[in-house]
Amino acid sequence: MPMISHSTDLKQFLKNRGDLCAVDTEADSLHRYSESLCLIQFSDGNDHVLIDPLAIDDMSALSEYLTKATCWMHGADYDMHMLKQHLGVIPPTVFDTQIGARLLGVRKFGYGNLVEHYMDVFIEKTSQKADWAKRPLTPVMEDYALNDVIYLLPMAEIIVKQLKDKGRYDWFLESCEAARHKAFEKKIGKEDPWRIKGSGKLQPEGLTFLRALWYWRDAQAAAWDRPSFMVCGNRQLIEWSQGLVLGNKPQLPQHYRSSRIKHFEQAVEKARAVQEADMPQRIRGIRRRKDPAFESKLDDLISKRDEIAEELDIEGSLIAPRTPLEAIAGGHEGAEDQLLNWQRKLLNI
Known part of the structure; x- marks a missing residue:
């Protein structure tokens, strides 16, 4: 059953299924004005299927399943957005292989890069920009879509073990929960969408x-x-x-x-x-006056961060992006709260 296209089949497939799964999504944002959820790839480690939300008139079985699932994704921000917008749900636990790999010091962390790195398998990305609203899907598109979840759970096992071995698993849990919370709270649409880059x-x-x-x-x-x-x-x-x-x-x-x-x-x-x-006015950011004390404190924070990052062999931005460091150096109230607990402990803040 590589493609599930009926609600009865979906219910039957999910019946009595375990809570651990891997999920990916495909949309048609490169081909349509209004983005649609065109395909959901699902794996529990044994069964790997494609779920067709364009054909299924009642997706409630999947929504209900996901409300209790522990779900692995890769680059989960977009997939969580799609599930929230179209199914009205984000799983209570979402683990991201991209976050895990980066915390282990992996510098090339695209999905294909990780599959090659951890599974020693090279996968083609030929259908990356395909029109996923078209039916039927070609065999090449089906293979491409299934590949996006087949390797997620096996990779997850390796990543979790390595994180635990390095004592970074708690960092991973907190980082994934923060990403999920951000996706859950994010509002759809934005004010003044015409204020584009430039x-x-x-x-x-x-x-x-x-x-x-x-x-x-x-x-x-x-x-x-x-x-x-x-x-x-x-x-x-x-x-x-x-x-x-x-x-x-x-x-x-x-x-x-x-x-x-x-x-x-x-x-x-x-x-x-x-x-x-x-006429609309320019949005002026807060410009900080030249302050030698501020610059010195910021330089010290960045140097400390980079020194720790080099020792751990991870990217400095994972430990602390520049923006919260600027807020801390400037003495802004609550600035430390912009960092996660594990980040504050590393920096001794």
């Missing part, structure tokens, strides 16, 4: 054009049912906005249809009509 350098007039063009692109992508990057990239939006401020006429791609060009021009005219008082 927008911070724009003045209010440029931001006004950018906002209008972002929503133009979003509407075009929705009508076309394609990801927004297929209409144009973020860098192009920034460049057009900068040019409009200077009075330049944007050079649109030749393949744009007349209707798309018309809506673009309407968006520009709408932006030009915005009064200065109504």
